[in-house]
Amino acid sequence: MLAVPTAPAWPSSMAVKQDDRARVLAQANVSRETAAALDIYVEQLRRWQNVKNLVGPATLAEVWTRHIADALQLLDLAPTATTWLDLGSGAGIPGLILAIAGRERPGFQVDLIESNARKCAFLTEAARLTKAPARVRNLRIEDAVADHVGIDVVCARALAPLHQLLDWTEPLLTTGTTALFPKGRDAQAELTAAAQRWRFVYDLVTSRTESEARIVRVTALSRVDS
Structure with a gap:
């Protein structure tokens, strides 16, 4: 069993910006209990960062705007x-953050698929402490998707090119699931590459956290040769 790490002292350059926190929470309009749970998540991210490089170290100071707000926008x-x-x-970005915020919706549940055991240990502990409705599954994506046909939404952030994401999620997107895939400035190029193999209904949503980033929302999928 992996021991829960103690929190290292952050350099001043990594100190969480409290103005960012206030702004993100006001925009998200979450309850006091959810805000407190998000604070616990941030603290756990701090504790575990020195065990496993969970996020880019340079983004820790901007965790509220770079990670939490980026995840929360998917709920809308x-x-x-x-x-x-x-x-x-x-x-846990976006999945665990979504579970923390979405628990105010009746029946809300997020399954977190992660093949790295150490990262699963972090997710399990953070979900326990925040009381998030999240189930952590230590599986490869290829072994997990088939068990989730009928799910409302599938999401993935900074994981793989769009054509690969569509390949993995074909059993879901051909049976009514919606996909939300945050992408950077190369979103259009990824769409063009994916269209060589797939026909898909989608729209592009401008990210609230980065003007050049886009969220690809896919609502239907079929193979070009089908």
Whole structure:
């Protein structure tokens, strides 16, 4: 069993910006209990960062705007969804953050798929402490997707090119699941590459946290040769 690490002292350059926290929480309009749970998540991210490089060290000081706000915006893109699947969960972005915030919706549940055991240990501990409705599964993506046909939403952040994400999630996107895939400035190039193999219905949503980033929302999928 992996021991829970103690929190290292952060350099001043990594100190969490409290103004960012206040701004993100106000925009998200979450309850006091959810805000407290997000604080616990941030503290756990701090504790575990020295055990496993969960996020880029340079982004820790901006965790609220670079990670939490980036994840929370997905909730508004699927306002009635209650069952979510997060692929390659890593540090729980966006999946665990969505579970923390989405628990105010009746029946909300997020399955977190992660093949790295140490990262799963972090996710399990953070989910326990925040009381998030999240189930951590230490599995490869290829072994997990088939068990989630019928899920409302599948998401993945900074995991793989779009054509690979569509390949992994084909059993879901051909049976009614919506995909939310945050992408950077190369979103259009990834769409063009994916269109060589796939026909898909999608729209591009401008990210609230980065003007050049886009969220690809896919609502239907089929193979070009089908």
